[in-house]
Amino acid sequence: MRANPSLGDLPLRPELAGEEPYGAPQLDVPVRLNVNENPYPPSVDVLADMAIATARLGKGVHRYPDREATALRAALAGYLNSQLEAAGLASAAVLGAEHIWAANGSNEVMLHLCQAFAGPSRRVLAFTPTYSMYPQYARDSHSRYLTAPRLADFTVDPLIARAAIATYRPSLAVIASPNNPTGTSTPLSSIRRILSDIEEIGVDTILVVDEAYQEFSRHPDNTALQLLGEYGNLVVVRTMSKAFAFAGGRVGYLAAAPAIVDACRIVRLPYHLSAQTQALAQVALAHADEMLSRVAELRETRDSMIERLSQLGLEVIDSDANFCLFGPFSDRHDVWQRLLDRGVLVREVGPEGFLRVCAGTPAETDAFVAAIAAVLEEL
Ligand SMILES: Cc1ncc(COP(=O)(O)O)c(C=O)c1O
Known part of the structure; x- marks a missing residue:
C-alpha cells in the first residue's frame, strides 16, 4: 500500500464507506447556540x-x-x-x-x-x-x-x-x-x-x-x-x-x-x-446546586425565545428542553448561513425546513433574535 493511503485504499468495513464523522460544526463565532450546552461556566468557588x-x-x-x-x-x-x-x-x-x-x-x-x-x-x-x-x-x-x-x-x-x-x-x-x-x-x-x-x-x-x-x-x-x-x-x-x-x-x-x-x-x-x-x-x-443554578433562568429564556420567534411569524415547536425548532424555511441552509454570517451558529437538524437553536445567555439570545429578524427582513 502506498505511504499515504486514502480511505478508499484501506480495508475499511464496507458499511463505513462514504460515512462522515458525526458532529455539528465547531466554529469560533461570537454566539454558539448549536449543541444545547449550558452557556454559563462554573463559578469561582467551583473552579x-x-x-x-x-x-x-x-x-x-x-x-x-x-x-x-x-x-x-x-x-x-x-x-x-x-x-x-x-x-x-x-x-x-x-x-x-x-x-x-x-x-x-x-x-x-x-x-x-x-x-x-x-x-x-x-x-x-x-x-x-x-x-x-x-x-x-x-x-x-x-x-x-x-x-x-x-x-x-x-x-x-x-x-x-x-x-x-x-x-x-x-x-x-x-x-x-x-x-x-x-x-x-x-x-x-x-x-x-x-x-x-x-x-x-x-x-x-x-x-x-x-x-x-x-x-x-x-x-x-x-x-x-x-x-x-x-x-x-x-x-x-x-x-x-x-x-x-x-x-x-x-x-x-x-x-x-x-x-x-x-x-x-x-x-x-x-x-x-x-x-x-x-x-x-x-x-x-x-456543588450540584451551583452547577444547576441557571437552569430556571434557561427555562425562562427558552419560553421567551419560543414566544419571540412566534411573534416574528415563525412556526416554533413547543419544547420541554433547552432548545427549540423553528421554521419552516424553503432553504434552511441559506438561513443557517445568513445567521452564521451575523456571528450566530445554530443547528441544521430535524424535520425538513427547520433549524434548532438553544437557549443562551440573555445577550446571546438577544443577538440570535435580532439576527433572525434581520434575516427574515432580508428574505
Ligand atoms: C438526546 C441526547 N442524548 C444524548 C446526548 C449525548 O450527550 P453526552 O454524550 O454529551 O452526554 C445528547 C447530546 O446532544 C442528546 O441530545
Missing part, C-alpha cells in the same frame, strides 16, 4: 475546588484510576435521589452506586448498552424524528437500526410503540424524553404503558429512556426514574453535559437494575473514565 482536586490528582497520575468509578457512581446516585426528592418522589426507588453506570458522555453509555444487549442479528428501535446518534450506536455495534414514527405533535404513541415492538422484537427500544431535536416530552403514563406492553407481548426488550434534558422540563416529576423499582428492563440515561454545565468533562450515566450495570461493566474498556474525569465530576456533583 477553585476543581483546581485543588486537579493538584491532588497529580501525585497519583502514575497509577490507573478506579476502574469501577465507585465514588463517582455513588455521587451520581446521591444526585438522582436528591432530584427525586425535589420532585416530590422521595418514596420512589432509592438508588445506590450499584444502580448507576457512568462513561465518557451518555454517548458512550448508549454504546455500552448496544454492545451488551444489541449486536449482530439484533435490533435497536427508536421513534423518529429523534437524536441522530442513535443509528450510529447501532451501526458501531453491528446492530440493525429500525424506526417507528412519532405522532404529528412528536409524542410517542404507545399503540404505535406496541405494534413496532411486537413486529421487530428489538433488544433495545430508545425513547428520548424530552426528545432531541423536537424538545417533546413523553408522558410517564406512556412509558409505563409501553413497559407493561413489553411484558404482555413477552419480548426481551430493554426500554431506554434518554433523559438528557430532563432537568429543563416543566414537569420534574415526569421522570422514568420513579419506575425503576417496578421494571428490571428499564434504563434511564442522563448526562452532565446539558443542564449540569459539564459538557467538557464528558460524563454521562444510567440508572437501572444492578444486573444491567454489570452487563455494561463487561463491555467497557478498562479504566475508561480517567482519574481527572472522575475527580472533576465529583467536585461538580458536590
Whole structure:
C-alpha cells in the first residue's frame, strides 16, 4: 500500500464507506447556540475546588484510576435521589452506586448498552424524528437500526410503540424524553404503558429512556426514574453535559437494575473514565446546586425565545428542553448561513425546513433574535 493511503485504499468495513464523522460544526463565532450546552461556566468557588482536586490528582497520575468509578457512581446516585426528592418522589426507588453506570458522555453509555444487549442479528428501535446518534450506536455495534414514527405533535404513541415492538422484537427500544431535536416530552403514563406492553407481548426488550434534558422540563416529576423499582428492563440515561454545565468533562450515566450495570461493566474498556474525569465530576456533583443554578433562568429564556420567534411569524415547536425548532424555511441552509454570517451558529437538524437553536445567555439570545429578524427582513 502506498505511504499515504486514502480511505478508499484501506480495508475499511464496507458499511463505513462514504460515512462522515458525526458532529455539528465547531466554529469560533461570537454566539454558539448549536449543541444545547449550558452557556454559563462554573463559578469561582467551583473552579477553585476543581483546581485543588486537579493538584491532588497529580501525585497519583502514575497509577490507573478506579476502574469501577465507585465514588463517582455513588455521587451520581446521591444526585438522582436528591432530584427525586425535589420532585416530590422521595418514596420512589432509592438508588445506590450499584444502580448507576457512568462513561465518557451518555454517548458512550448508549454504546455500552448496544454492545451488551444489541449486536449482530439484533435490533435497536427508536421513534423518529429523534437524536441522530442513535443509528450510529447501532451501526458501531453491528446492530440493525429500525424506526417507528412519532405522532404529528412528536409524542410517542404507545399503540404505535406496541405494534413496532411486537413486529421487530428489538433488544433495545430508545425513547428520548424530552426528545432531541423536537424538545417533546413523553408522558410517564406512556412509558409505563409501553413497559407493561413489553411484558404482555413477552419480548426481551430493554426500554431506554434518554433523559438528557430532563432537568429543563416543566414537569420534574415526569421522570422514568420513579419506575425503576417496578421494571428490571428499564434504563434511564442522563448526562452532565446539558443542564449540569459539564459538557467538557464528558460524563454521562444510567440508572437501572444492578444486573444491567454489570452487563455494561463487561463491555467497557478498562479504566475508561480517567482519574481527572472522575475527580472533576465529583467536585461538580458536590456543588450540584451551583452547577444547576441557571437552569430556571434557561427555562425562562427558552419560553421567551419560543414566544419571540412566534411573534416574528415563525412556526416554533413547543419544547420541554433547552432548545427549540423553528421554521419552516424553503432553504434552511441559506438561513443557517445568513445567521452564521451575523456571528450566530445554530443547528441544521430535524424535520425538513427547520433549524434548532438553544437557549443562551440573555445577550446571546438577544443577538440570535435580532439576527433572525434581520434575516427574515432580508428574505
Ligand atoms: C438526546 C441526547 N442524548 C444524548 C446526548 C449525548 O450527550 P453526552 O454524550 O454529551 O452526554 C445528547 C447530546 O446532544 C442528546 O441530545
